Amino acid sequence: MDKFLRYVRIDTQSDERSNLTPSAEKEYDLLNLLKEELLALGLEDAEIDQYGRLYAHLGGEEGWARIGLNSHVDTAGEASGKDVKPIIHENYDGKDIELPAGISIQVADFPRLAAHKGDTIVTTDGSTLLGGDDKAGIAIIMNAIEELIAEKVPHHPVSVLFTPDEEIGRGPEHFDCKKFGADFAYTIDGADSDLIECENFNAAHADVEIEGLAIHPGEAKGKLINAISLLEQLDLSLGISRRPEATELYEGFYHLIAVEGDSASLKARYLIREHDRAKFEAMKEELINKAKSLNEVYPKAKIDVHIKDDYRNMKEIIDKDPRALEHAKKAFEAAGIKMRQDPIRGGTDGATFSFLGCPTPNLGTGSYNHHGEREYLSLRDYEEMIELVKKILTVD
Numbered sequence: 001m002d003k004f005l006r007y008v009r010i011d012t013q014s015d016e017r018s019n020l021t022p023s024a025e026k027e028y029d030l031l032n033l034l035k036e037e038l039l040a041l042g043l044e045d046a047e048i049d050q051y052g053r054l055y056a057h058l059g060g061e062e063g064w065a066r067i068g069l070n071s072h073v074d075t076a077g078e079a080s081g082k083d084v085k086p087i088i089h090e091n092y093d094g095k096d097i098e099l100p101a102g103i104s105i106q107v108a109d110f111p112r113l114a115a116h117k118g119d120t121i122v123t124t125d126g127s128t129l130l131g132g133d134d135k136a137g138i139a140i141i142m143n144a145i146e147e148l149i150a151e152k153v154p155h156h157p158v159s160v161l162f163t164p165d166e167e168i169g170r171g172p173e174h175f176d177c178k179k180f181g182a183d184f185a186y187t188i189d190g191a192d193s194d195l196i197e198c199e200n201f202n203a204a205h206a207d208v209e210i211e212g213l214a215i216h217p218g219e220a221k222g223k224l225i226n227a228i229s230l231l232e233q234l235d236l237s238l239g240i241s242r243r244p245e246a247t248e249l250y251e252g253f254y255h256l257i258a259v260e261g262d263s264a265s266l267k268a269r270y271l272i273r274e275h276d277r278a279k280f281e282a283m284k285e286e287l288i289n290k291a292k293s294l295n296e297v298y299p300k301a302k303i304d305v306h307i308k309d310d311y312r313n314m315k316e317i318i319d320k321d322p323r324a325l326e327h328a329k330k331a332f333e334a335a336g337i338k339m340r341q342d343p344i345r346g347g348t349d350g351a352t353f354s355f356l357g358c359p360t361p362n363l364g365t366g367s368y369n370h371h372g373e374r375e376y377l378s379l380r381d382y383e384e385m386i387e388l389v390k391k392i393l394t395v396d
């Protein structure tokens with residue numbers, strides 16, 4: 001756990017408001033340390049490019065596939081990542097965990113905790129996040145490579161990539177597929193150690209602009225068209241059962257995330273999410289058509305919809321090139337872990353890597369409750385992940 005505990009003590013929170021790459025200078029504090037550690041391990045070409053992406057390569061058996069591993073150095077903006085004080089709870093009793101800063105991690109809120117009884121759990125003091133997302137991923141990769149080299153066992157050639165700014169959606173920017181050089185890869189950026197994720201949402205956002213007709217309310221009868229009311233009608237017509245709070249698993253949704261304006265005119269933004277490509281296209285079409293129909297009822301108003309795609313479901317790529325999934329199956333089996341597959345209800349940097357030429361499913365880290373002060377790491381799951389990554393790099 002030494003590596004993990006060292007990495008989480010380095011503040012690497014990314015900054016959404018910054019236009020720099022990486023967004024926060026302090027992300028280099030961990031990137032530089034990792035570069036030195038990779039060089040010391042013998043990955044002689046370890047190098048941080050001009051965009052703050054750290055690439056390194058390790059040779060392996062001739063004729064074996066080159067396997068890529070990726071994790072991100074930054075932490076999320078929802079909670080502070082400064083002065084993280086990890087607390088180790090040995091032989092955890094399976095009950096609520098009280099943290100010194102006055103909050104608790106309750107089994108009622110996180111039923112999974114009960115499964116960690118007898119395990120060693122790492123939390124913070126309750127004033128910051130832990131940073132297991134994704135420093136557990138980084139530590140798993142670093143430990144696996146170190147052990148592999150020390151054990152002198154035959155292994156695949158390995159490509160390592162550590163990225164900044166994943167939490168603000170800029171992780172896959174500047175991805176150099178050729179430089180990475182992997183035949184396929186894995187992001188180590190999930191939670192559950194028995195899970196592989198090969199499917200994520202197709203994602204788009206829609207900007208809706210509505211111009212109503214403003215008239216003095218005293219003389220408004222039959223004339224005034226309230227832009228807010230038009231948005232309400234449009235929103236209800238999409239269906240309240242198709243919102244994030246009403247959907248799960250493979251169900252897609254429309255998520256109204258922002259509204260700015262007044263009764264005369266307004267701008268609103270929707271997120272559109274759906275795993276199935278055909279349904280996704282139909283949802284975009286449907287929003288445009290519903291807006292059009294509404295505009296026909298109110299011809300004196302103006303309703304415009306502009307849709308932009310954000311990312312795509314990597315399943316398309318994994319279906320065509322299943323090497324990463326097939327290889328993971330063998331590794332899970334060799335590690336004695338029963339592999340589960342779940343769809344991600346969100347995006348993943350691996351989706352972009354996949355569409356740029358490197359199929360990249362996502363694996364777990366053994367850390368849970370990300371992005372908040374109640375985050376924790378299970379030592380058992382974390383060690384299981386190190387073993388799994390070693391299997392990934394050694395099974396032929």
Ligand SMILES: [Zn+2]
Pocket residue numbers: 072133134166189
């Ligand atoms: Zn992450």
